[in-house]
Amino acid sequence: MTDVAIIGAGIHRFGRTDGVSGLQQGVIAARAALADAGVAWEDIRIAFGGSAAGGNADTMVAELGLTGLPFLNVANGCATGGSALYSAANAIRAGEADLALVVGFDKHPRGSFNPEPADWGLPAWYGETGMMLTTQFFALKLRRYMETYGITPITLGRVAEKAFANGALAPHAWRREPVDLETIMMSQMVNDPLTKYMFCSPSEGAVALVLASAAKARELGATPVWVKAAVVRTRPPGSFEVFSPSLDLERGPSPTVLASRAAFEVAGIGPEDVDVAQLQDTESGAEIMHMAENGFCADGEQEAWLAEGRTRIGGTLPVNTDGGCLACGEPIGASGLRQVYENVMQLRGTAGARQVEGARVAYSHVYGAPGLSAVTILAS
Amino acid sequence: MAEAATLPPIAEGLFELGPPPALIGGRERATGRIVFPCPADRERFEPVRLPREGRIWSWTVQRFPPKSPPYAGPVETPFRPFALGYVELPGAVIVESRLDGFAFDELKVGLPCALRLVPFAGRLTYAFGPLDEEEDPK
Numbered sequence: 001m002t003d004v005a006i007i008g009a010g011i012h013r014f015g016r017t018d019g020v021s022g023l024q025q026g027v028i029a030a031r032a033a034l035a036d037a038g039v040a041w042e043d044i045r046i047a048f049g050g051s052a053a054g055g056n057a058d059t060m061v062a063e064l065g066l067t068g069l070p071f072l073n074v075a076n077g078c079a080t081g082g083s084a085l086y087s088a089a090n091a092i093r094a095g096e097a098d099l100a101l102v103v104g105f106d107k108h109p110r111g112s113f114n115p116e117p118a119d120w121g122l123p124a125w126y127g128e129t130g131m132m133l134t135t136q137f138f139a140l141k142l143r144r145y146m147e148t149y150g151i152t153p154i155t156l157g158r159v160a161e162k163a164f165a166n167g168a169l170a171p172h173a174w175r176r177e178p179v180d181l182e183t184i185m186m187s188q189m190v191n192d193p194l195t196k197y198m199f200c201s202p203s204e205g206a207v208a209l210v211l212a213s214a215a216k217a218r219e220l221g222a223t224p225v226w227v228k229a230a231v232v233r234t235r236p237p238g239s240f241e242v243f244s245p246s247l248d249l250e251r252g253p254s255p256t257v258l259a260s261r262a263a264f265e266v267a268g269i270g271p272e273d274v275d276v277a278q279l280q281d282t283e284s285g286a287e288i289m290h291m292a293e294n295g296f297c298a299d300g301e302q303e304a305w306l307a308e309g310r311t312r313i314g315g316t317l318p319v320n321t322d323g324g325c326l327a328c329g330e331p332i333g334a335s336g337l338r339q340v341y342e343n344v345m346q347l348r349g350t351a352g353a354r355q356v357e358g359a360r361v362a363y364s365h366v367y368g369a370p371g372l373s374a375v376t377i378l379a380s
Numbered sequence: 381m382a383e384a385a386t387l388p389p390i391a392e393g394l395f396e397l398g399p400p401p402a403l404i405g406g407r408e409r410a411t412g413r414i415v416f417p418c419p420a421d422r423e424r425f426e427p428v429r430l431p432r433e434g435r436i437w438s439w440t441v442q443r444f445p446p447k448s449p450p451y452a453g454p455v456e457t458p459f460r461p462f463a464l465g466y467v468e469l470p471g472a473v474i475v476e477s478r479l480d481g482f483a484f485d486e487l488k489v490g491l492p493c494a495l496r497l498v499p500f501a502g503r504l505t506y507a508f509g510p511l512d513e514e515e516d517p518k
Binding site for chain 1: 390391394405413414415416417437438439440441442443444446447449450451452453462464465466468471472473474475476477478484488489500501505
């Protein structure tokens with residue numbers, strides 16, 4: 001089975017870009033990735049792309065060129081980017097293509113998402129009575145976790161403080177001003193225990209990557225970043241997912257736990273080997289819980305980790321070095337690939353002011369509705 | 381709550397009016413697993429009355445007005461926050477519910493609570509609130 005390398009990475013900055021559609025942002029990111037890889041669109045043999053609200057990725061061929069290549073649309077919620085990368089890596093491993101493009105983009109209206117119960121197979125009363133909000137799910141999962149493992153609100157604040165500090169160092173981030181801990185803690189309560197600054201907002205942005213077989217990467221003389229694992233998993237019994245009118249008494253692990261274990265097994269390494277990690281941080285508590293679900297610490301240890309600054313740049317395991325979703329916002333189709341983009345920059349040593357010194361192994365994790373997770377492990 | 385009794389339920393098959401009221405869950409015939417609400421597939425699930433009392437498993441407060449649709453409740457200015465959470469019904473299932481009659485600052489995981497039916501936008505829905513005073517907390 002051939003090794004797979006990332007040889008090109010491009011991004012359209014996250015946040016709000018009026019007058020540029022999500023699809024156009026995707027095209028801009030794709031062109032940047034191709035230029036970064038030093039290849040032409042005509043060289044790409046297969047493409048995978050997706051967005052939740054920004055349109056059909058495959059229509060990009062009108063802009064990029066009508067080369068006749070297979071272009072598959074991926075729709076996997078927050079794991080869209082991870083699923084596209086997983087598919088492209090497998091296409092290369094299968095010998096189907098030696099050069100692949102992966103693209104994720106989105107453009108969401110302002111404000112919280114407002115899903116319709118019927119689209120989720122749920123009865124109308126569930127939405128009518130005000131229980132169908134994603135923000136509530138995050139708060140409810142977090143409250144239970146905090147009570148069980150002794151996590152306090154200040155730790156949530158520290159996650160957000162770190163995110164905005166890192167975002168200030170990332171040119172592609174949306175929120176580029178540090179926010180102090182007191183402001184975060186005293187800001188408007190949204191869904192207890194989470195305040196306004198502890199939640200990410202729907203936003204816009206796009207990322208594209210060029211993947212190559214090992215032989216092709218050598219032929220092109222590229223400096224590759226190796227894909228050691230790209231894994232997608234759906235939920236096991238007893239996991240706690242968004243939009244659940246009831247939960248089983250017998251609780252089980254999350255899809256993240258399954259994806260993480262599988263990714264470490266495929267890569268043949270453990271959490272202790274990771275130098276930098278990008279973890280789904282839809283809100284502050286998600287980053288806390290995902291630190292443990294991905295195997296980086298035991299449940300409850302996050303309280304000390306955050307107090308000691310261990311996940312800051314310069315700490316023992318820097319987490320969300322570009323500010324994550326909290327500072328970049330959440331364009332659903334693009335977020336997972338933004339994490340991979342950030343890891344590529346870290347492994348190339350081109351992350352500028354947010355560079356993690358000596359980073360050789362980088363981990364990224366997305367989680368989304370209705371219970372799926374994608375994990376990617378890269379190495380230089 | 382006399383007037384409430386004349387209101388139509390927010391959905392059929394969700395609860396029995398009582399007294400005392402009860403949520404109707406579904407027991408999967410093959411496994412005994414209980415879910416709420418009871419799925420329409422009656423070959424697979426049989427309706428069961430769920431325990432009326434339980435304990436708060438998790439909770440939050442909805443501080444901003446949910447988007448409408450789908451929300452059908454009142455959206456005053458300023459918006460009046462409401463509490464909701466999951467309630468563990470012993471030996472049965474954990475159900476999501478609005479929480480009614482608690483002060484926000486008394487909410488905590490493990491707090492005993494009991495089912496009640498409450499008026500909601502011209503209809504009757506379910507919620508969990510403090511135990512009735514005359515009853516012994518279990």
